[in-house]
Amino acid sequence: MLNDRDRGYTQRGMCKADLMRRIRELGFAVIEARIYLDVYDSADASHYLEEKSNALAEACSIYEQEFGPLTVSAQASGWVETPWPWESEAN
Amino acid sequence: MWLYQKNLEYPVKIKSPNPAYAKIIISQIGGPDGEAGAAMRYLQQRYAMPDRRVVGMLTDIGTEELAHLEIVSAIIHQLTKNMTEEQIVSSGFDTYFVDHTAGVYPQFASGVPFTASTLQVTGDVFADLNEDLAAEQKARLTYDNILRLVDDPDVRDPIKFLREREIVHYQRFGDAIRLTQESFENKSNFYAYNPAFDR
Numbered sequence: 101m102l103n104d105r106d107r108g109y110t111q112r113g114m115c116k117a118d119l120m121r122r123i124r125e126l127g128f129a130v131i132e133a134r135i136y137l138d139v140y141d142s143a144d145a146s147h148y149l150e151e152k153s154n155a156l157a158e159a160c161s162i163y164e165q166e167f168g169p170l171t172v173s174a175q176a177s178g179w180v181e182t183p184w185p186w187e188s189e190a191n
Numbered sequence: 192m193w194l195y196q197k198n199l200e201y202p203v204k205i206k207s208p209n210p211a212y213a214k215i216i217i218s219q220i221g222g223p224d225g226e227a228g229a230a231m232r233y234l235q236q237r238y239a240m241p242d243r244r245v246v247g248m249l250t251d252i253g254t255e256e257l258a259h260l261e262i263v264s265a266i267i268h269q270l271t272k273n274m275t276e277e278q279i280v281s282s283g284f285d286t287y288f289v290d291h292t293a294g295v296y297p298q299f300a301s302g303v304p305f306t307a308s309t310l311q312v313t314g315d316v317f318a319d320l321n322e323d324l325a326a327e328q329k330a331r332l333t334y335d336n337i338l339r340l341v342d343d344p345d346v347r348d349p350i351k352f353l354r355e356r357e358i359v360h361y362q363r364f365g366d367a368i369r370l371t372q373e374s375f376e377n378k379s380n381f382y383a384y385n386p387a388f389d390r
Contacts, residue, residue: 124198127198127200128200131251132359135363138247138248139370140366170196171194171197172194173194184197186199186261186265188203191203
């Protein structure tokens, strides 16, 4: 689910760096919650993971529409043209 | 299989090239406690693990270690991009440069190439998980040693993130040992045999 900040990005035509930051934050939350849930049974953590992974999927989808693909399955063009993650300009 | 996502787990944006830093930080790519060994260790330990929860953890932490390999590689790439010949010689990076130029080769800081002899896959759950706990601490102390030697905040910031992840992984592997012990609690002295092989 999109939060107000993500909706703001779509309405404003958004800032690429801010949206990538949001994707990293959500991606990190998903990784951390997933590792925790591997060994702990927690309804709170499950709910947290679901919320963050939905928000991540939507943020990635907005990013891909505006700025180019993040995964090989993305419809957007530019897989080889957009900066690679280790390049300074991608960060 | 794996699906690649085209962004770093944590950003790296270094303004000043510094091959002297690259010379030491490269150990966290292919060194004795580096990220290449970490990913290889956890992903390859999965197959003989008797506890499904621990297999999940090794899959997810092993995958995160691949992302960390890419973060450290980004640090080396940016530290060595646009370095001058004078910097290469005065930093002592010349012995690396002669073989690898500004490529990112998996090796120890001392120059020894990455080797699987820095890790084990014993096929024994307690032996492997105890190795994993040690591995996280060794990686954490290596990052601490890097932080003792590096002043640039652009470099320190992602190194601090990576250091924190070693601590979290250590905690999760501690959970994994405890859960595995509990699952064997009706068996006598399960440290005296291999619970994944001996029946």
